[in-house]
Structure formats: C-alpha cells, structure tokens
Amino acid sequence: MSTLRLSIIDAALSLPIRDDINLLEQCLSANLAVARSCRNGNCGRCDSTLLKGRVQLRNGLHVEGPATIALCISHAQSDVQISQLPLVKSPSHWRCQLQSPAQLRLPAGRQIPPRKGDICAILFENAVELNEVADISGRDIHLLSACTNSPANHSVSLITIDRDHQGLYALWREHQHQRQTLWTHINHATAVIAQAAYQQNTDGAHYHIEHIQKG
Ligand code: FES
Incomplete structure (x- = not known):
C-alpha cells in the first residue's frame, strides 16, 4: 500500500488516498456524498473526469x-486530479406503472429516467423487492429480474439505491392498527429515501424507520 493524493479540482480539496481501495470508497470515507448505485462500473453514476494521473481499473x-x-x-496508481465529481443532489424516486413482471412505465412528461445498470428497489404496498435496471426505452424501464409481487397495471415506486445499502435500520408500515415490516437491515439513508417514496401513497398508512438492535 502506498499513500497518494487525490485532488478534486472543482471542490479545491486534496485528500490522502491509498492505492488498495477504490476512489469511490475513499471519497465516501471523506464524507463526500458521491452519486452511486451499481458499484461495478455499469450505471455511470460515479463517472468523473480524470484530469491527471494514472488509475488501474x-x-x-x-x-x-x-x-x-x-x-x-x-x-489510484499515482497522485490523481479529478473534476466533475458527481454529488448526490436529491433522492431518485419514480412513480411508475407495472406493465408486466419485468417492465415498468414512467408517466408521460419530462423527467430524467433511472439509468441502465442502476441497482433499484421496487416498493410494493406490502413488500420491497431488489432489482436492477437492465435497459430503458422511451418511458419503459426493463428490469433484470421479474417481480414476484404484484399484478400488471399496478402503480409502484422505484428508487435507485447504493449496492452497499445494508445497515441496522428497518422500515415499517402502520395501517389501521396493523404493523408490518416492509424492509429490514438497511442503512439510514436508504430507509429515508424509501420512507419518503412510500409517504407519497395516499393509502392512509404511516411509515416509520426503526433502529435494529445488534445481535
Ligand atoms: S458506475 Fe460507479 S456506482 Fe455505478
């Protein structure tokens, strides 16, 4: 392991970095909220401009x-300079129509769709399913796997998430004095995004985040 420097030109920031940890993880460790999802080079969310220096993929x-x-x-293989670091600006949430088990349709109108390669969660009324965006064509989002949960022509929410979204929080739904866990062992940021998406439902339910005790 050697110690190098990462300079982020547009943020006027310079960090000591290591050559044995990828640049995304080191930016996140420095509290830079870099946009991300797939963590395998597919979705393009963490794409940045390498101005100078050398990296190994x-x-x-x-x-x-x-x-x-x-x-x-x-x-990094040397000191590196980057610019156009993509920072998370707002949660990515889309309300869609489930056309078939592996296809969602965005509503008409101008909006930026998710990206091919995004890791996503489909928020059904009573459950959450993880998936991946396989392709986008027009308003249609093609999923990598078929959803198991819901009939066609059903309205659902899709949120894009970080592949590394595990943690010690759970999201649960409360409706007419019934309590139901929707998603568990997720990190707080993911729970907040999912809660915000669920709260757009007009089903009269309340959505709560809870810390899970270790062990
Ligand atoms: S390309 Fe880096 S998170 Fe998807």
Whole structure:
C-alpha cells in the first residue's frame, strides 16, 4: 500500500488516498456524498473526469488522464486530479406503472429516467423487492429480474439505491392498527429515501424507520 493524493479540482480539496481501495470508497470515507448505485462500473453514476494521473481499473486496465473514469472501479496508481465529481443532489424516486413482471412505465412528461445498470428497489404496498435496471426505452424501464409481487397495471415506486445499502435500520408500515415490516437491515439513508417514496401513497398508512438492535 502506498499513500497518494487525490485532488478534486472543482471542490479545491486534496485528500490522502491509498492505492488498495477504490476512489469511490475513499471519497465516501471523506464524507463526500458521491452519486452511486451499481458499484461495478455499469450505471455511470460515479463517472468523473480524470484530469491527471494514472488509475488501474478493476479489470486490470490502466487509464491515464484526461479520461472519464468510474470511481467505483478505479484504484489510484499515482497522485490523481479529478473534476466533475458527481454529488448526490436529491433522492431518485419514480412513480411508475407495472406493465408486466419485468417492465415498468414512467408517466408521460419530462423527467430524467433511472439509468441502465442502476441497482433499484421496487416498493410494493406490502413488500420491497431488489432489482436492477437492465435497459430503458422511451418511458419503459426493463428490469433484470421479474417481480414476484404484484399484478400488471399496478402503480409502484422505484428508487435507485447504493449496492452497499445494508445497515441496522428497518422500515415499517402502520395501517389501521396493523404493523408490518416492509424492509429490514438497511442503512439510514436508504430507509429515508424509501420512507419518503412510500409517504407519497395516499393509502392512509404511516411509515416509520426503526433502529435494529445488534445481535
Ligand atoms: S458506475 Fe460507479 S456506482 Fe455505478
């Protein structure tokens, strides 16, 4: 392991970094809320401009700046300078129609769809299913796996999440004095995004986040 420096030009920030941990993880450790989802170089959410320096990608290829790199699969090989670090601006949440078990349709109107390769969660009334965006065509979102939960033409929410979303929180639903756990062992940020998406339902239910005791 050697100690190098990462300079983020547009944030006027310079961090000591290691060559054995990818650049995304090191930015997150420095409390930089970098946009991310798949953590395997597919979705493009963490793409940044490598201005100077050399990185090694997860597949062993070496890249020198100037170039666009996915931070989640890049390890520094020298001091590096990057710009256009993509920061999380707002939770990504879409209300969609389930057309078939593996296809959702966005409502008409201008909106930026999720990205191919995004890891996502589909929020059904009584359960949450993890999935991945396999493709986007027009308003249609094609999922990698068929949903098991709901009939066609059902309205659901889709949120994009970090692949690394596990944690010590649970989200539960309370309706007419019935309590039901929807999603458990997730981190707080994921629970907050899912809660905000569920709270747009007009079903009269309340959605709560709870810390889970370890062990
Ligand atoms: S490309 Fe880095 S999180 Fe998807």
